[in-house]
Amino acid sequence: MAAEQDSGAAPGEVLAREFFTGPATSVARNLLGCVLEHGTSGGLVRVELTEVEAYEGEADPASHAFRGRTARNAVMFGPPGHAYVYFTYGMHFCVNLVCLPEGTASAVLLRAGRVIEGAGLATARRAVAGPGGRDLARGPARLCQALAIDRGLNGADVCDPGSPLRVRAGRSGTGVAPGAVSTGPRVGVNGAAERPWRFWVTGDPTVSVYRPHVRRARRRPGDPAGEKPVAPAADGDGTMQR
DNA sequence: AGAAAGATGCCCT
DNA sequence: GGGCATCTTTCTT
Numbered sequence: 001m002a003a004e005q006d007s008g009a010a011p012g013e014v015l016a017r018e019f020f021t022g023p024a025t026s027v028a029r030n031l032l033g034c035v036l037e038h039g040t041s042g043g044l045v046r047v048e049l050t051e052v053e054a055y056e057g058e059a060d061p062a063s064h065a066f067r068g069r070t071a072r073n074a075v076m077f078g079p080p081g082h083a084y085v086y087f088t089y090g091m092h093f094c095v096n097l098v099c100l101p102e103g104t105a106s107a108v109l110l111r112a113g114r115v116i117e118g119a120g121l122a123t124a125r126r127a128v129a130g131p132g133g134r135d136l137a138r139g140p141a142r143l144c145q146a147l148a149i150d151r152g153l154n155g156a157d158v159c160d161p162g163s164p165l166r167v168r169a170g171r172s173g174t175g176v177a178p179g180a181v182s183t184g185p186r187v188g189v190n191g192a193a194e195r196p197w198r199f200w201v202t203g204d205p206t207v208s209v210y211r212p213h214v215r216r217a218r219r220r221p222g223d224p225a226g227e228k229p230v231a232p233a234a235d236g237d238g239t240m241q242r
Numbered sequence: 243a244g245a246a247a248g249a250t251g252c253c254c255t
Numbered sequence: 256g257g258g259c260a261t262c263t264t265t266c267t268t
Contacts, residue, residue, distance in 0.1 A: 053249070062249070064264095072264060089250050090261030096249090109249060141250055188249050245267080254258085 009169035017159045019174065020080035024054035024099045028108040028199050029181060033170035036110065038147045040164065045118030045147050047137050048170060049110060051200040051207045053186045055096070057105030062189040065105030076105040081159040085151055092141035095149050097158060097167065113137045114206045115146060122146035139208045176201055184210070
């Protein structure tokens with residue numbers, strides 16, 4: 001098709017705020033193929049998005065905004081086109097892009113992408129935390145690491161060309177060919193797994209590997225025996241594996 | 243004040 | 256394939 005998910009954005013153009021005013025599921029799909037870039041004193045790194053996930057607000061049990069507005073998720077309730085960056089698992093950052101008008105919480109989690117510029121810088125950043133010569137931005141935390149995204153960018157306006165963190169339309173505008181998109185359940189989500197709100201470019205090697213949610217056994221300090229039978233949530237559905 | 247869980251990634255066997 | 260690292264947020268006494 002000539003006009004894929006054309007939203008009026010010319011290739012390479014910084015996305016307008018209207019791009020993010022729609023529901024997260026639509027925005028997520030249109031974000032595939034777009035370019036996230038972060039300019040720092042060290043240089044510029046650009047990533048073409050290949051995998052995203054949509055999250056809603058109060059109606060979505062898997063959303064950080066499910067229990068209402070808090071200090072952490074405040075950005076999600078703000079105007080669209082801003083970055084919601086949060087810290088998780090004591091060591092990782094993840095970045096979302098806020099959707100829907102101000103007052104309504106919704107966002108798209110950026111899970112993976114292909115580094116198309118600044119690969120050297122991205123590699124250096126990734127090497128700091130782990131000498132893994134693996135994929136630069138495969139996985140939400142890796143993506144943040146490659147782009148040097150941390151809490152300082154929480155609330156950043158990605159629609160402002162003057163912002164250090166921006167999102168541009170890709171080579172063919174926004175979105176990719178409809179036939180090139182796969183959908184499936186979100187990763188690491190307990191409830192609402194039936195909602196196929198994860199979108200990725202079919203067959204793209206930079207897409208992260210699906211990993212079913214597993215509850216990590218709580219570490220018990222000072223417990224010699226360590227006998228805490230955490231009820232093994234028997235997930236009968238073992239169709240997908242790593 | 244304390245505890246439990248978390249939109250994960252890495253290293254080791 | 257499985258366990259561990261590490262800390263912030265939020266809910267519960």
